[in-house]
Amino acid sequence: MNKFLFMGSISLLITGCATTTMECDPSGGGFFGGLQGVSSGCYDQRLSERQQNLDSIRQVQASAEYEQSGLSQQRTLAQNELIRLSNQAQVLNDEITQLSRNLNAKQVSTKQATDRKNSLKKKVKNLQGKTQQLKSAIAQQPAPDQLKQLQTEEQRLKFEVDALKKDLYDL
Helix, strand or coil: CHHHHHHHHHHHHHHHHCCCHHHHCCCCCHHHHHHHHHHHCHHHHHHHHHHHHHHHHHHHHHHHHHHHHHHHHHHHHHHHHHHHHHHHHHHHHHHHHHHHHHHHHCCCCCHHHHHHHHHHHHHHHHHHHHHHHHHHHHHCCCCHHHHHHHHHHHHHHHHHHHHHHHHHHHC
């Protein structure tokens, strides 16, 4: 009987020693520490806390992977838009070159027509410079916020080229 009381007292003393999960480390404490950890539920509590921590880390990882997927899609869309803008800038450049050729081939007879032709030549040269600037800006792989600005510039240049075509055919 005294043996059971003695063992019970030792058990109570051991279970009362470790109070935090840091003190419930199964790698330390020896045999009595192990008994204390098992009997007090400290090991189970430590395991539960570690599982919760792991679950939290997995949620953060899943969230980061989802965000990365969205950013990857945005990047792909931006790259496709840059390719489209680059192609459109080349089309505009080709149209301006053709306008310049047509303008140079036009024969004019009056002073007023000559002045208008020279004015149109200046506009063509100006548009060629703007188109070259657009192509350079596109080649520098702009940030997404700059992409909208380039799209607007491309539309404006297209409008100016169309207006110049009309002026040339009215000459």
